[in-house]
Amino acid sequence: MKLLFITGTRAEFGKLLPLADEAAINGHEITFLVTGMHMLSKYGLTKAEVLRSGHPVVEFMNQSDHDPMDLAIAKTIIGVSDIIREHSPDVVVYHGDRLEALATAIVCATNYIRSIHIEGGEVSGTIDELFRHCNTKLANLHMVSSQTARDRLIAMGEDPSRIAVIGSPELDLHAAPSGVSIDTVKKHYEIPYDEYGIVSFHPVTSERKTIGIEADALFKGLLSTGYPFVVIRPNNDPGAEIINGIIDSLPTKNFRIIPSMRFSYFSELLKNASVFIGNSSAVVREGPFLGLTCINIGTRQHNRSNDEHLINIRNPTTKSIMSSVIDSWGKRRSMSCEFGVGNATKEFARLLKNTKFMTQELQKHYYEPSSND
Numbered sequence: 001m002k003l004l005f006i007t008g009t010r011a012e013f014g015k016l017l018p019l020a021d022e023a024a025i026n027g028h029e030i031t032f033l034v035t036g037m038h039m040l041s042k043y044g045l046t047k048a049e050v051l052r053s054g055h056p057v058v059e060f061m062n063q064s065d066h067d068p069m070d071l072a073i074a075k076t077i078i079g080v081s082d083i084i085r086e087h088s089p090d091v092v093v094y095h096g097d098r099l100e101a102l103a104t105a106i107v108c109a110t111n112y113i114r115s116i117h118i119e120g121g122e123v124s125g126t127i128d129e130l131f132r133h134c135n136t137k138l139a140n141l142h143m144v145s146s147q148t149a150r151d152r153l154i155a156m157g158e159d160p161s162r163i164a165v166i167g168s169p170e171l172d173l174h175a176a177p178s179g180v181s182i183d184t185v186k187k188h189y190e191i192p193y194d195e196y197g198i199v200s201f202h203p204v205t206s207e208r209k210t211i212g213i214e215a216d217a218l219f220k221g222l223l224s225t226g227y228p229f230v231v232i233r234p235n236n237d238p239g240a241e242i243i244n245g246i247i248d249s250l251p252t253k254n255f256r257i258i259p260s261m262r263f264s265y266f267s268e269l270l271k272n273a274s275v276f277i278g279n280s281s282a283v284v285r286e287g288p289f290l291g292l293t294c295i296n297i298g299t300r301q302h303n304r305s306n307d308e309h310l311i312n313i314r315n316p317t318t319k320s321i322m323s324s325v326i327d328s329w330g331k332r333r334s335m336s337c338e339f340g341v342g343n344a345t346k347e348f349a350r351l352l353k354n355t356k357f358m359t360q361e362l363q364k365h366y367y368e369p370s371s372n373d
Contacts, residue, residue: 001352002029004089006080008036008062008100009235010046011281014170014263015095015118017053022345023352024055033083035060035076036100037236044233044260058083062100069099069127069205069238076103084113091358094139095119097132105138112362116141119168121149121156123303124281127205140362143348145339148306151373159367162360166347167340170263171289175342178268185265191256193228197325198273200232200280203239204300212242214298214316219246221321222277223254227329230269231257232280274330277321284310288336293328297321309333 005020007013016032024030032055038047039061050057060079063072080103084092092108094101095118108115117139123129136142136153144150145168153163185191201218203211222229231247234240247257261269267286270276276287279300287294288307295311302314311328313320351357 001090002031002088004031004033004084004087004092006033006035006092006094006100006104007050008038008098010037010044010049010260010263011235012095012098012101013038013046013050014173014266015168016093017263018169018172018345019093019118019348020053020055022349026349026352028352031056031058031087031089033058033060033080035062035079036098040065040236042259043236046260049262058087062103065236073099073103076100077106080104081107081111084108084111090114091116093118094135097124097128097135099131101135102131105135108140109138114141114358114362115139116143118143119145119149121146121152123152124301126207126300140360140364141357143344143351145344154367154369154373157366157368159364160373161357162364164347164351164357166351167342167344168285169344169348170286171340171342172345173263174267174270174286174290178264178271180264180268182268182272185268188265189230189256189258189261191230191269193230193256195228195274195330196256197222197227197229197275197277197329198232198269199229200234200276200278200282201243201297202234202279202300203237203243204279204298205237205239207299208239208242211239212246215243215246217316217318218277218297218321219250219255221316221318222325223250224318224322225325225329227254227274227325229255230273231255232261232266233257233259275325275328277325285339288333289339291332291335293331293333295321295324295328305338307336307338309336 005016020030034047034050037043062076092115094104120136121144142163143166234243277295279297283294284301284305
């Protein structure tokens with residue numbers, strides 16, 4: 001089959017790449033449509049990482065730096081529609097809750113093109129969650145990361161026959177050796193610390209008026225610990241400029257600021273970190289999977305994980321951040337398998353061969369959940 005994968009961000013690409021690699025090994029024709037943050041130099045021009053994958057790539061600039069989200073969605077619909085018509089894929093694969101995925105879901109649904117939504121059925125407490133649920137209703141097929149996510153999709157009226165639990169794909173890569181040493185990572189990104197924490201803090205679109213207060217408390221708390229941190233810049237959602245302004249004021253002695261990282265390098269950095277803090281999905285997924293103590297800040301990942309070892313600080317203050325980091329520094333924890341065990345790629349390839357699963361009718365119907373589900 002001809003599979004078209006849509007990617008707009010560095011994190012999303014880390015989830016889609018292992019699926020694409022496995023599909024290619026199994027004889028499918030793969031193309032990546034690269035857009036969104038990948039195309040913006042201020043976020044590291046991460047399209048370079050997609051190009052390094054070796055798969056054919058189609059590039060599309062879908063937004064300018066200050067485009068409002070609705071305009072970016074409109075531009076993306078137009079561009080994705082043209083590209084899909086040109087390439088005529090058998091299946092379009094998109095992930096999660098970003099605006100690029102929503103635009104793609106709309107194009108596929110209105111043109112009756114078979115689509116697979118990766119990691120539907122999850123909650124995040126922002127407009128991203130609304131986008132994710134919209135993508136669920138528009139998609140033909142679902143590959144989710146957990147039984148909990150499957151249950152949510154059924155509650156939304158999705159037929160269980162269209163849903164498969166495969167786990168979170170990026171865990172497959174994290175479970176394997178990164179292929180680089182931590183010394184190589186530190187040299188490449190000029191990280192001078194023996195020990196370090198990782199920070200990844202993104203805007204919450206529904207809390208733009210208060211996100212600066214949270215960011216200020218977070219970084220003041222981190223500074224108060226005296227520990228060094230590697231800071232990954234936020235994504236380009238509204239409010240990013242506020243967070244970046246605070247990050248730009250941080251002392252370089254304690255904070256190494258990086259726009260983005262290659263996936264394998266980030267994986268190795270995670271495996272050797274002393275703590276991981278922020279509101280990225282990696283704080284509730286990849287970090288716990290690797291046995292890293294993680295501190296989840298604010299509402300962005302609210303209710304996304306049931307992990308009893310995850311430290312949640314709903315309303316961060318300088319004091320709560322400082323004490324949590326000091327208490328957690330360097331402590332390892334048991335591996336969490338809440339979002340999979342590292343075999344998502346094999347399950348993905350198996351499902352592509354499953355004719356019954358892949359050839360279900362394109363017109364969906366509301367499924368009434370029963371007690372047997």
